[in-house]
Amino acid sequence: MIGLEHFLILSAVLFAIGLYGSLTRRNAIAVLMSIELLFNAVNVAVVGVARYTIPFGLAAENVERLLTGQVFALFIVTVAAAEVALGLAIVITMYRNQGSVEVGEANIMRH
Amino acid sequence: MTGGIAESGIFTAIWWIVATLTVVAALLVVLLQDLVKAAIALIGTFLGIAGLFVMLNAEFLAVVQVLVYAGAVSILLIFGIMMIRDTQRGSPANKLRIPAFALGSALVAIIAFVVLDTQWNLLSDAVILPPAEEKVVKVFSDSPRVIGSLLLQEFVLPLEAAALLLTATLIGAIALVKGE
Numbered sequence: 541m542i543g544l545e546h547f548l549i550l551s552a553v554l555f556a557i558g559l560y561g562s563l564t565r566r567n568a569i570a571v572l573m574s575i576e577l578l579f580n581a582v583n584v585a586v587v588g589v590a591r592y593t594i595p596f597g598l599a600a601e602n603v604e605r606l607l608t609g610q611v612f613a614l615f616i617v618t619v620a621a622a623e624v625a626l627g628l629a630i631v632i633t634m635y636r637n638q639g640s641v642e643v644g645e646a647n648i649m650r651h
Numbered sequence: 652m653t654g655g656i657a658e659s660g661i662f663t664a665i666w667w668i669v670a671t672l673t674v675v676a677a678l679l680v681v682l683l684q685d686l687v688k689a690a691i692a693l694i695g696t697f698l699g700i701a702g703l704f705v706m707l708n709a710e711f712l713a714v715v716q717v718l719v720y721a722g723a724v725s726i727l728l729i730f731g732i733m734m735i736r737d738t739q740r741g742s743p744a745n746k747l748r749i750p751a752f753a754l755g756s757a758l759v760a761i762i763a764f765v766v767l768d769t770q771w772n773l774l775s776d777a778v779i780l781p782p783a784e785e786k787v788v789k790v791f792s793d794s795p796r797v798i799g800s801l802l803l804q805e806f807v808l809p810l811e812a813a814a815l816l817l818t819a820t821l822i823g824a825i826a827l828v829k830g831e
Contacts, residue, residue, distance in 0.1 A: 542662060542663050544773065549759075549763050552762035553674055554696075556754075556755035557678060558681070559758065560681055560754075563747050563750075564747050564751050565745075569731050570689065573693050576693065577680060577693075577696065580720070584704075587707050588707055590707075591709065591791075593771055594774050594777055606774075606791070607791075607797050607801060608805075610712055610798055614715065614802075615813055617716070620720075620724070621723065622817055624727060626823055628728070629824035631735070632731065632735070633828065641735055644745065
């Protein structure tokens, strides 16, 4: 039987994969894709907790609070979409300025 | 919320299939040299996570996941890959490979230990009397309406903040790419 633990550990595995990718990739777009994996792993955990556990202070008249986690996940999706749009704009600017999107070569702000 | 499809063997089987596909697709995203293929694997991961959302009774979020991630974000990333020439020759991993692998494994081990060790306040263990139980079932089966009312009542301020964030991002992205 599948329980909360399954979803949380799956989410941890996805998060670790995304973390590995964002640390080891050299290409800035590949790093962005790994960061999207991180966001999605967190979303799985948040929605899993919302489905299986009881929020503090739940009563019959505020039973809709059970879906607070899903609302959080919606906000995470919004932030992730904003992040990828801005991230791509930065990557494209970086490519224009130095002709490369290698993360290690980004030193325009370094002194 | 007791019984039902969530406790049947076929649910368990489908869960394992979807979870395996999601993890394999995520590994492909991280390991593939060709970034176009990695982006397609990323779409696979997003769809797998949408499947997980369906299994968590979050159908609305599953639809949002397919629309926003599998639809918009992945296309945006593929456009980015196509606009930048040196992504086609691949992206070799840097020297951090072994420390990053160790960090990831340690993270999974710690989280697994904590998750298994915690006493969760589970919904299925709670004693819910029949009138309230009906309400609980209704909240999950009627989730889009409940999420909408939560967004416009308890979470109005974050909602406005999200709108501001999206506007600022839009202006920022245009200003960055357009130049002076």
